[in-house]
Amino acid sequence: MLMDQVGKVCNEVSQPYPLIQEKSGYSEQDPNEWVEKTIYALRELIRQFEGRPEDIEGLSFSGQMHGLVLLDEDKQVLRNAILWNDTRTTEQCQQIYHQIGEAQLLEITKNQALEGFTLPKLLWVKQYERELFEKAAVFMLPKDYLRYRLTGAIHSEYSDAAGTLLLNVAEKQWSAELCEQLGIDMKICPPLVESHGFVGKITTEISEKTGLAPETKVFAGGADNACGAIGSGILSDGKTLCSIGTSGVVLSYEERNDRDFQGKVHYFNHGEENALYTMGVTLAAGHSLTWFKDTFAANESFDQLLAQLSKVPIGANGLLFTPYLVGERTPYADSVIRGSFIGMDSSHRQDDFARAVIEGITFSLNESIEIFRESGKTIDTVISIGGGAKNETWLQIQADVFNARIVKLTSEQGPAVGAAMLAAYGCQWFDSLEQCADVFISSDKEYTPIPANVEKYRQLFLLYKQVYKQTKQLNEGLKAFRKQ
Structure with missing residues (x-):
């Protein structure tokens, strides 16, 4: 969606992302689909835009919460993203309560362990796809992966990090305590920035593929509900x-x-x-x-x-x-x-x-x-x-x-x-x-x-x-x- 300085919607383009459901309760997507469809949508937006590409000064994101994207040391996707509405992790939620305790979990994360959150998904991969888990260099949330592909920079921001069940919500930092007790290396947690934080400019490749100016600034963005709150x-x-x-x-x-x-x-x-x-x-x-x-x-x-x-x-x-x-x-x-x-x-x-x-x-x-x-x-x-x-x-x-x-x-x-x-x-x-x-x-x-x-x-x-x-x-x- 393209907006001008007075908040007028100049244009909108949408593209579908196919859902992958291999078993009952599974819900996944291919992160590369997000990138391909976003590039297509941006290219279409620029094609229809009556101004100059340089007039588009910045872009940001509203993204689906809780999803898990795992990258290896070469920044390659290790598996399909496990989405917010995937319900395979009931066992891992019980493990979290057993290891951490409900009171301590609430004190740190302010939330219950629910199947939709990112941490249970990480633990599921650790338990059932151990070899793959050991290759993981960083985990990301959906919009954060998309932003990485547009800029080459890896970050998360606080509104989406809060939905992972790994963030100390009050202190605004990843919880070393939770990571240690659950056997997760804190190195896989991405650096944190504010939602309005400037994280870089689009890459030359993205500029060429979309028609956006190389100087287009990119800002971290927020979880869909956080952005819904801002936009309302x-x-x-x-x-x-x-x-x-x-x-x-x-x-x-x-x-x-x-x-x-x-x-x-x-x-x-x-x-x-x-x-x-x-x-x-x-x-x-x-x-x-x-x-x-x-x-x-x-x-x-x-x-x-x-x-x-x-x-x-x-x-x-x-x-x-x-x-x-x-x-x-x-x-x-x-x-x-x-x-x-x-x-x-x-x-x-x-x-x-x-x-x-x-x-x-x-x-x-x-x-x-x-x-x-x-x-x-x-x-x-x-x-x-x-x-x-x-x-x-x-x-x-x-x-x-x-x-x-x-x-x-x-x-x-x-x-x-x-x-x-x-x-x-x-x-x-x-x-x-x-x-x-x-x-x-x-x-x-x-x-x-x-x-x-x-x-x-x-x-x-x-x-x-x-x-x-x-x-x-x-x-x-x-x-x-x-x-x-």
């Missing part, structure tokens, strides 16, 4: 983001590095220097709505499916939905739990089910907001982006369920805008990310909570929270009957 203006205390895509994220700005959430939510370094963010995740947010449409209203568009949403009363005429279609992350790290419709009767119609799905997704996200508030955070304004910001009724539902002012932005390209802002700040177009945000980000509309609706949703939310506890054992019994 989550740059001061009290600001919170609700992003509803396939999964759903509630992300809140943190100035302090010493809060104790007991692992109930993620606690990562921000893309803004010396800041952090906390984050709760609903695994099947937009995915729940897509599943419902594809299964029961395949011939309808999303607009048609939700056309009558405002006509259905709060509580969907006595129908509750829990969006646990693929398990859940926050506040229950539970891979076995599955979704439920509670309260169905023969009077319910498709519109009631659609409203229940929307409300259930929003209730799940509200569980993260509840954790934040219980820790003493004030959440009075929430920036809403993604699928949840495309429907006015859903935006009002968010305001009423969250009991907070909901702000819809004029642009929903959060992560890409955040990456562009890091480059703009790195190029010294602005004195701070906040100053950049004042220019690049603007709000479109606001939704305020309606007191009567807030009270109804408060009562419904109490019922919603009971469903997990009361269906947990049932789902454990049903697991044996699921399609393998």
Whole structure:
């Protein structure tokens, strides 16, 4: 995505990356695909650009978190990248707890050991691909490898490093303690820089292949959620983001590095220097709505499916939905739990089910907001982006369920805008990310909570929270009957 000095999107180009899934639970990509497709996209961007290549001053990155790329001493890729949604590492998560202990792990990394993180992947390779592991000279995260191929320089930055489970989040350095106890040579940990840090210029080869000027500056970039926060203006205390895509994220700005959430939510370094963010995740947010449409209203568009949403009363005429279609992350790290419709009767119609799905997704996200508030955070304004910001009724539902002012932005390209802002700040177009945000980000509309609706949703939310506890054992019994 190409942006100018006033935050206008000049052009966008996208390319797909094929997914490699050799076994159930495996999810990999060939890192060379990222490079080839990025070169193609940049070349296409330059071809369509009406200005001079020299006018493009800098570039940066928003990247998928947690993925593992291993390079040997010759900087060659040793195996396919293992991605964030790969679930093969349950055994290694248990090993981490056995070796480190949950309390110590939380103290150092601020996060639980989950299959998606980078450290369990490293330990899996060490255990099952030992010969390959011993050849590893450095591990990298996806965007960091791509950046290396564009510049020849190897770095990581704090927002992505925080998602490895190897970073001391408060001290902003790789944990020698964890590496030593888990038998990992610290030499394979890349040097750390700030997200807006200048890491070099593009190589002559990349300049020739893309058409970018050789003087194009490259800045470290950030994890996708950190960049989403920057691109949505989550740059001061009290600001919170609700992003509803396939999964759903509630992300809140943190100035302090010493809060104790007991692992109930993620606690990562921000893309803004010396800041952090906390984050709760609903695994099947937009995915729940897509599943419902594809299964029961395949011939309808999303607009048609939700056309009558405002006509259905709060509580969907006595129908509750829990969006646990693929398990859940926050506040229950539970891979076995599955979704439920509670309260169905023969009077319910498709519109009631659609409203229940929307409300259930929003209730799940509200569980993260509840954790934040219980820790003493004030959440009075929430920036809403993604699928949840495309429907006015859903935006009002968010305001009423969250009991907070909901702000819809004029642009929903959060992560890409955040990456562009890091480059703009790195190029010294602005004195701070906040100053950049004042220019690049603007709000479109606001939704305020309606007191009567807030009270109804408060009562419904109490019922919603009971469903997990009361269906947990049932789902454990049903697991044996699921399609393998």
